[in-house]
Amino acid sequence: MIEVTNLHSGYGRIPILHGIDLKMKPGEVVGILGHNGMGKTTLLRTLVGNIKATSGRIDFAGHDITRASTAERSRTGIGYVPQGRDIFPQLSVMENLKMGEIMRNGESAIPEMLDHFPVLKDLLERPGRGLSGGQQQILALARCLAGRPKLILLDEPTEGIQPSIVDLIAEKLGELRAALNLGIILVEQDIRFIRQLADRVLIIQKGVFVAEISPQQLYDREAVDAHLGI
Amino acid sequence: MDLLVVLSIEALRAVASLALISVGLAIIFGMMRVINLAHGEFLMLGGYAAIVATKAGINIWVSTLILAPLVVAIIGIIIERTVIRFLYGRPRDTMLATWGLSLFLVGITTTIFGNTTEGISAPAGSLQVGNYYIAAYSLIIVLIAIAVFAAIWAVFRFTRYGLIARSTMQNPEMAAALGVNPPAVYAATFGIGAGLAGLAGGVMAPITGIVPTIGAAYVAKAFITVIGGGPAVLAGTVSASVLFGAIDQIITYLSTPVIGEVALLAAAVILLRFMPQGVTGSFFRRAS
Ligand SMILES: Nc1ncnc2c1ncn2[C@@H]1O[C@H](COP(=O)(O)OP(=O)(O)OP(=O)(O)O)[C@@H](O)[C@H]1O
Numbered sequence: 001m002i003e004v005t006n007l008h009s010g011y012g013r014i015p016i017l018h019g020i021d022l023k024m025k026p027g028e029v030v031g032i033l034g035h036n037g038m039g040k041t042t043l044l045r046t047l048v049g050n051i052k053a054t055s056g057r058i059d060f061a062g063h064d065i066t067r068a069s070t071a072e073r074s075r076t077g078i079g080y081v082p083q084g085r086d087i088f089p090q091l092s093v094m095e096n097l098k099m100g101e102i103m104r105n106g107e108s109a110i111p112e113m114l115d116h117f118p119v120l121k122d123l124l125e126r127p128g129r130g131l132s133g134g135q136q137q138i139l140a141l142a143r144c145l146a147g148r149p150k151l152i153l154l155d156e157p158t159e160g161i162q163p164s165i166v167d168l169i170a171e172k173l174g175e176l177r178a179a180l181n182l183g184i185i186l187v188e189q190d191i192r193f194i195r196q197l198a199d200r201v202l203i204i205q206k207g208v209f210v211a212e213i214s215p216q217q218l219y220d221r222e223a224v225d226a227h228l229g230i
Numbered sequence: 231m232d233l234l235v236v237l238s239i240e241a242l243r244a245v246a247s248l249a250l251i252s253v254g255l256a257i258i259f260g261m262m263r264v265i266n267l268a269h270g271e272f273l274m275l276g277g278y279a280a281i282v283a284t285k286a287g288i289n290i291w292v293s294t295l296i297l298a299p300l301v302v303a304i305i306g307i308i309i310e311r312t313v314i315r316f317l318y319g320r321p322r323d324t325m326l327a328t329w330g331l332s333l334f335l336v337g338i339t340t341t342i343f344g345n346t347t348e349g350i351s352a353p354a355g356s357l358q359v360g361n362y363y364i365a366a367y368s369l370i371i372v373l374i375a376i377a378v379f380a381a382i383w384a385v386f387r388f389t390r391y392g393l394i395a396r397s398t399m400q401n402p403e404m405a406a407a408l409g410v411n412p413p414a415v416y417a418a419t420f421g422i423g424a425g426l427a428g429l430a431g432g433v434m435a436p437i438t439g440i441v442p443t444i445g446a447a448y449v450a451k452a453f454i455t456v457i458g459g460g461p462a463v464l465a466g467t468v469s470a471s472v473l474f475g476a477i478d479q480i481i482t483y484l485s486t487p488v489i490g491e492v493a494l495l496a497a498a499v500i501l502l503r504f505m506p507q508g509v510t511g512s513f514f515r516r517a518s
């Protein structure tokens with residue numbers, strides 16, 4: 001479904017990614033684990049097109065999208081839930097949800113999203129900036145899913161969020177990936193969360209993947225720390 | 231009593247005119263952070279479009295309310311695509327470019343139309359209020375301003391374009407990640423701002439007449455209004471227009487129009503001294 005080959009990118013003239021390779025099957029969930037500043041967010045932003053690749057290639061659903069605009073990538077089925085969530089602060093929750101499917105034809109997915117995430121039902125008229133971090137995370141996920149993507153990129157969905165909501169998100173993601181055959185690239189620092197969802201885990205260090213491990217191996221903290229480069 | 235009615239209508243006309251000539255600038259600045267120094271020339275072009283079309287025999291309402299905004303919106307979109315879009319995020323370059331553009335537009339219209347005032351007479355005749363007569367057109371300007379502001383509000387609040395535009399202005403990268411093409415949104419929004427300037431220029435043309443250099447007179451007032459209004463595009467433009475328009479008109483009545491304009495300027499300086507964020511930056515938290 002997505003195939004990334006020798007991908008390089010960075011900010012201005014500062015290179016950050018130094019040759020990322022990644023191949024995923026439809027419906028697969030790949031966890032990416034790495035310390036702060038190792039390039040996780042940069043990788044996801046390069047995949048959605050907010051940062052241009054300096055070299056390498058990205059294929060998605062049979063098309064070369066390396067030079068495609070962010071909007072085009074979104075329309076071919078890549079969904080994005082950024083770190084910090086990027087809820088539109090002055091749009092209501094309902095308007096944020098509408099933005100999720102603004103470019104998709106056909107029936108609205110919003111009622112379905114409200115069934116999956118009933119907490120949002122009582123918040124529909126609230127401005128995005130009036131939500132708690134957890135509520136914003138749920139909204140960002142629902143907004144992304146309303147576009148019916150085939151692959152979603154999640155950047156640290158548990159960051160700064162209370163444990164009960166982390167569990168809720170993990171449970172929903174597990175349910176939805178099976179129901180929708182949804183591919184997920186899950187960037188996380190929360191090992192428990194990644195273990196619950198990922199089929200396999202890639203370790204990133206300084207802009208390259210240095211190891212691939214199974215979720216079971218995540219129980220071995222020492223081995224994980226060794227991979228992370230501690 | 232009659233005098234009061236007449237003065238109120240004139241004050242409302244002043245407020246409405248100020249709001250109309252400012253709103254295009256407010257939208258382009260408020261939503262895109264582009265300081266358009268050619269705003270006055272957009273008004274001027276709207277004025278010429280209205281006058282040329284009317285003189286060519288087209289109905290004056292069609293000329294001022296439809297053709298003038300349409301022509302200037304198209305010119306605005308062309309300018310955005312060929313010049314402005316390369317300068318987003320570079321306010322100084324944008325100001326230089328739009329300033330150059332304003333000189334170019336003045337030059338080209340002077341070449342075409344010469345440096346004399348062109349005019350058309352205001353439609354709709356006059357109304358009698360007791361012993362006084364006022365131009366019915368004054369009331370019509372007020373109604374047009376109300377209709378224009380209601381329409382802008384509704385478009386941004388309720389339409390698909392409005393939702394896309396607001397989201398793009400708040401976070402273009404996220405909007406793009408949801409499938410929106412920000413450059414198209416910018417072009418459309420610039421076109422709308424330009425079109426509103428064209429509309430204002432068309433509507434004002436029967437009152438002021440038009441010369442190629444008239445933009446300079448408009449742009450100063452429009453800037454004062456937009457800066458005085460602060461971050462909320464519509465609420466800010468309306469509140470600053472009410473404040474400055476009323477002061478201008480009251481002082482004009484008590485003395486002369488020139489002193490009225492000086493009072494407007496003085497009011498703006500005082501306002502910004504005490505409310506550097508403008509009216510809406512100080513009273514309303516929410517920018518719409
Ligand atoms: N906008 C930017 N301009 C320049 N450098 C940046 C920018 N954003 C990030 N960087 C740098 O790029 C490197 C990788 O950052 P990135 O955000 O991808 O890390 P990360 O793995 O997502 O970290 P975190 O876990 O803290 O989110 C860091 O050294 C960071 O300082």
Ligand SMILES: [Mg+2]
Nearest residue numbers: 040041042083
């Ligand atoms: Mg990050």
